[in-house]
Amino acid sequence: MWRIAYTELNKAVEEGVGAISYIDSEWGIKEALQQSNAVFAAFKTHQQYTELKKIVVGDDGKLKSFAAFKRDSKQIIGNYNQQWLRTEYNTTVARARTAVQWNKFQQTPGRNIKWIPSRAAIPDAIHKGYWHTVLPQSDPFWATNFPGNRYNCKCDWALTDDPVTDAPEVEIRPQAGLKENPCISRKVFGDDHPYQASAPRKVKKSAPTAAMRLERKLLLEWAKSELKSTYQLGGSPAVLHTSGIKEILNQPHRDYALKNRILFTLEEVLENAEFIRTDPNTKANPLIRQYHYYKITVNERDSFLVLRELANGERQIYSVVESLQ
Numbered sequence: 001m002w003r004i005a006y007t008e009l010n011k012a013v014e015e016g017v018g019a020i021s022y023i024d025s026e027w028g029i030k031e032a033l034q035q036s037n038a039v040f041a042a043f044k045t046h047q048q049y050t051e052l053k054k055i056v057v058g059d060d061g062k063l064k065s066f067a068a069f070k071r072d073s074k075q076i077i078g079n080y081n082q083q084w085l086r087t088e089y090n091t092t093v094a095r096a097r098t099a100v101q102w103n104k105f106q107q108t109p110g111r112n113i114k115w116i117p118s119r120a121a122i123p124d125a126i127h128k129g130y131w132h133t134v135l136p137q138s139d140p141f142w143a144t145n146f147p148g149n150r151y152n153c154k155c156d157w158a159l160t161d162d163p164v165t166d167a168p169e170v171e172i173r174p175q176a177g178l179k180e181n182p183c184i185s186r187k188v189f190g191d192d193h194p195y196q197a198s199a200p201r202k203v204k205k206s207a208p209t210a211a212m213r214l215e216r217k218l219l220l221e222w223a224k225s226e227l228k229s230t231y232q233l234g235g236s237p238a239v240l241h242t243s244g245i246k247e248i249l250n251q252p253h254r255d256y257a258l259k260n261r262i263l264f265t266l267e268e269v270l271e272n273a274e275f276i277r278t279d280p281n282t283k284a285n286p287l288i289r290q291y292h293y294y295k296i297t298v299n300e301r302d303s304f305l306v307l308r309e310l311a312n313g314e315r316q317i318y319s320v321v322e323s324l325q
């Protein structure tokens with residue numbers, strides 16, 4: 001269940017963000033939004049289990065037959081994995097798009113932003129009160145008002161040279177879970193989303209860790225089947241073994257989840273890695289000759305890729321660390 005929601009919503013982020021490269025400033029936003037989907041999917045799964053648990057017992061207080069449970073659970077499973085997931089998908093596309101757009105707007109400050117009407121066949125009548133509004137980028141209006149702050153919103157916004165209009169007369173409240181600008185919060189859905197807000201304190205505490213573990217497991221499986229290969233780094237071959245994948249995933253890091261997600265774009269990371277220095281192996285292990293360090297970027301900050309060179313000359317992609325000693 002977690003995997004379905006996580007995979008689908010990550011596709012939605014890709015769709016909303018569009019084609020970007022690891023070196024673009026949007027990369028960190030995209031990866032953070034996808035990582036937030038892992039946590040959201042954990043809360044969603046918990047909420048679904050909670051509802052399923054409630055229907056194990058009938059109105060008479062007795063355990064239901066399997067057939068009766070199956071019949072009753074069908075509705076819940078359908079709601080969570082089809083109907084609501086579709087809404088969450090559409091909303092995620094819109095919010096991912098909004099996040100990268102807002103990021104772009106910031107690069108040319110001082111211009112006005114215009115609210116562009118919904119592209120939906122049946123547009124959200126509520127946002128209609130905002131259509132064609134033009135306000136300065138710095139106007140506080142944009143702090144909570146943006147496309148994607150209501151479910152299934154298909155409105156758009158853009159920088160414009162059009163003159164500023166009056167502020168809208170209506171005040172449209174964002175829906176639960178959608179009030180934060182996703183570019184700033186780096187989350188598709190906020191903590192006030194009902195799946196999360198209604199979860200017991202214990203679950204609120206454990207869900208992010210559980211999500212991180214699930215995501216790590218998925219990444220490990222995927223990387224083991226797809227990434228073990230010989231690459232080029234600094235003009236020489238560098239090989240990635242399972243041990244290197246595990247080491248990269250296990251290494252603590254201030255941006256742990258994003259550091260792990262560089263695996264998705266490993267070739268680009270290697271292409272852009274910048275050689276820093278070589279240190280001899282000072283430990284007793286005679287199999288290792290030396291370590292090479294390369295600067296890479298994780299979430300717009302420097303991190304370092306560690307290449308281990310064995311005595312037999314093999315160069316192994318060995319780890320990613322946040323700083324060099």
Ligand SMILES: [Zn+2]
Nearest residue numbers: 127153154155
């Ligand atoms: Zn809208």
